[in-house]
Amino acid sequence: MSVRVVLTRTFLYLILIAVAVTCLVPFYSMLITATHSNSEIARKLLLVPGDQLNENYQRLIASANIWRGLANTAFLAVAGTIINVYTSTLVGYGFSKYRFRGRNALFMCMLATMMVPGQLGIIGFYKLVETLHMLNTYWPLLLNSIAHAFGVFMVKQFADDAVPTELIESGRIDGCGEFQIFNRIVLSLLGPVMATYAIFAFIGKWNDFLTPMIILFDNNLQTLPVMIASLKSQFTSDFGAQYVGIAISVIPIIVFFSAMSRRIKSGVAAGAVKG
Amino acid sequence: MKNKVNKSAYGYLFISPFFIGYALMGLVPILYTLYLSFTKWDGFTAPVYVGLANYKRLIHDTFFFQTIGNTLIIWIMSIVPQLILALVLALILNEKFVKGKHFFRAVFYFPNLVSTVTLGVLFALMFDWQTGSVNKMLMHLGIISEPVYWFNSPWWSRAIAAAVTCWQYFGFNLIVFIAGMQSISKDVFEAAEVDGATKKQISWYITLPLLRRVFIFTLITSVIGGLQLFDGPLMLGDGPGNTSRTMIMYLYETSFKAFDYSYGAAIAYGIFVIIMAATAITNSLTRQKE
Numbered sequence: 001m002s003v004r005v006v007l008t009r010t011f012l013y014l015i016l017i018a019v020a021v022t023c024l025v026p027f028y029s030m031l032i033t034a035t036h037s038n039s040e041i042a043r044k045l046l047l048v049p050g051d052q053l054n055e056n057y058q059r060l061i062a063s064a065n066i067w068r069g070l071a072n073t074a075f076l077a078v079a080g081t082i083i084n085v086y087t088s089t090l091v092g093y094g095f096s097k098y099r100f101r102g103r104n105a106l107f108m109c110m111l112a113t114m115m116v117p118g119q120l121g122i123i124g125f126y127k128l129v130e131t132l133h134m135l136n137t138y139w140p141l142l143l144n145s146i147a148h149a150f151g152v153f154m155v156k157q158f159a160d161d162a163v164p165t166e167l168i169e170s171g172r173i174d175g176c177g178e179f180q181i182f183n184r185i186v187l188s189l190l191g192p193v194m195a196t197y198a199i200f201a202f203i204g205k206w207n208d209f210l211t212p213m214i215i216l217f218d219n220n221l222q223t224l225p226v227m228i229a230s231l232k233s234q235f236t237s238d239f240g241a242q243y244v245g246i247a248i249s250v251i252p253i254i255v256f257f258s259a260m261s262r263r264i265k266s267g268v269a270a271g272a273v274k275g
Numbered sequence: 276m277k278n279k280v281n282k283s284a285y286g287y288l289f290i291s292p293f294f295i296g297y298a299l300m301g302l303v304p305i306l307y308t309l310y311l312s313f314t315k316w317d318g319f320t321a322p323v324y325v326g327l328a329n330y331k332r333l334i335h336d337t338f339f340f341q342t343i344g345n346t347l348i349i350w351i352m353s354i355v356p357q358l359i360l361a362l363v364l365a366l367i368l369n370e371k372f373v374k375g376k377h378f379f380r381a382v383f384y385f386p387n388l389v390s391t392v393t394l395g396v397l398f399a400l401m402f403d404w405q406t407g408s409v410n411k412m413l414m415h416l417g418i419i420s421e422p423v424y425w426f427n428s429p430w431w432s433r434a435i436a437a438a439v440t441c442w443q444y445f446g447f448n449l450i451v452f453i454a455g456m457q458s459i460s461k462d463v464f465e466a467a468e469v470d471g472a473t474k475k476q477i478s479w480y481i482t483l484p485l486l487r488r489v490f491i492f493t494l495i496t497s498v499i500g501g502l503q504l505f506d507g508p509l510m511l512g513d514g515p516g517n518t519s520r521t522m523i524m525y526l527y528e529t530s531f532k533a534f535d536y537s538y539g540a541a542i543a544y545g546i547f548v549i550i551m552a553a554t555a556i557t558n559s560l561t562r563q564k565e
Contacts, residue, residue: 016379024382026394091292095286100283100286117499117546121303123304127307128303143296144296147292206390209390209392228396232510242396257385262377
């Protein structure tokens with residue numbers, strides 16, 4: 001290898017490392033700062049852990065029920081993901097394996113909904129929820145998890161190749177109903193794409209902010225992102241408590257990501273290339 | 276297969292959850308919003324029909340036009356570095372000699388997973404002019420001697436909102452680009468190497484042109500997402516003289532803070548028109564070259 005090549009490679013590595021550091025430093029700073037007292041946070045640059053974590057944490061939970069928020073969000077994210085993935089799979093399979101009239105037109109209609117900005121109907125959504133007496137309940141947040149276009153698209157692309165028509169036919173000959181075939185045979189074949197889509201559905205629901213903020217009023221029902229958003233006004237100058245709060249909201253994501261990172265990235269890639 | 280029965284009508288049953296769900300939670304609210312935009316409604320009393328009054332107000336609303344400008348500025352300031360960074364890093368990570376590809380990709384993608392609200396609060400704290408770690412660090416390194424009051428400057432406020440967005444999404448785009456590169460046939464690269472093309476030539480004349488489709492797809496989808504920027508900037512604040520207030524923030528504040536729901540509905544449709552126009556413009560700009 002010539003000197004030139006070595007220099008170029010070192011330079012490219014430096015770029016990668018610099019960007020990686022930029023990605024991680026804010027989280028490092030967050031964890032470190034969460035362990036210091038407010039006066040220290042205000043006075044100096046903090047690079048090593050302090051010993052005030054518990055004090056900050058106690059002040060945080062004295063007035064913000066952060067664990068309740070975490071539990072609420074976990075419940076909504078899990079329930080919403082199950083609903084979203086199951087119904088999206090139903091629809092994706094329907095588009096993939098049944099030759100009904102208007103199939104392509106309906107599929108195009110469905111894809112077109114992805115172009116509609118999500119916030120367009122937010123006022124009407126609020127009014128509708130109010131009319132249905134569902135304000136301050138989880139119903140709207142679960143109902144809006146039903147079958148999303150992106151998930152349907154992913155499942156359909158996958159099912160086109162992964163589910164052999166002969167298998168469905170043989171299920172019919174054995175006397176299975178259409179939904180029996182779906183639940184007993186098809187679901188197991190669609191496992192991989194469902195798992196990948198589940199991650200997106202979960203992250204989307206976990207980070208959902210505007211909808212719970214306008215629908216829920218009761219603090220005991222409120223979700224984690226909305227609680228995090230109110231930390232700023234609730235703990236105006238108590239920075240230590242705020243840092244502990246955001247750390248609590250990031251740590252589950254770190255754990256989740258460590259467990260899932262390979263699948264998440266292949267999922268992003270699959271969605272992008274096929275799109 | 277003599278027993279074959281035509282079961283295709285079941286297809287409607289299978290696809291019905293999407294259409295019922297979207298009708299109820301998507302279409303009805305959208306049409307309801309349209310109706311409300313022609314009324315006066317404060318959320319407490321019944322809506323009263325007022326015709327085009329909300330839209331007349333909207334086209335003379337300087338606050339609204341300011342938020343359009345802010346959103347476009349923040350979007351451009353975030354999308355340009357975001358796509359360049361993603362593309363450059365994707366090209367580097369596509370090189371054979373790079374070790375730890377998996378690690379780098381994971382780290383670059385990580386900020387995308389953390390909720391925007393959390394990032395907004397975190398960056399608001401970090402850029403706090405008196406207690407934030409950014410000022411502390413810059414002073415420590417001797418780059419500045421006085422703390423910078425970031426959120427008191429229109430351009431710094433916008434730049435921070437853009438930087439957070441860029442930082443959050445470049446990793447996502449990076450993975451999309453890498454996937455696009457990997458879908459390019461290996462034969463093309465081998466042929467180029469046999470013909471004696473240099474690494475730079477291969478990147479410039481082969482990888483980038485073949486990546487065009489993926490790049491344009493990313494750009495167009497980012498218009499829809501980027502112009503709906505909300506959570507992050509909401510946490511970072513309005514900026515001096517509302518200079519970093521985005522369109523959706525205005526929609527939210529008008530409706531759910533000032534309880535002027537009907538005017539909020541008109542704003543929602545105003546935003547819709549702008550996003551559609553921006554998407555159409557981006558689409559035609561990228562098509563011209565073909």
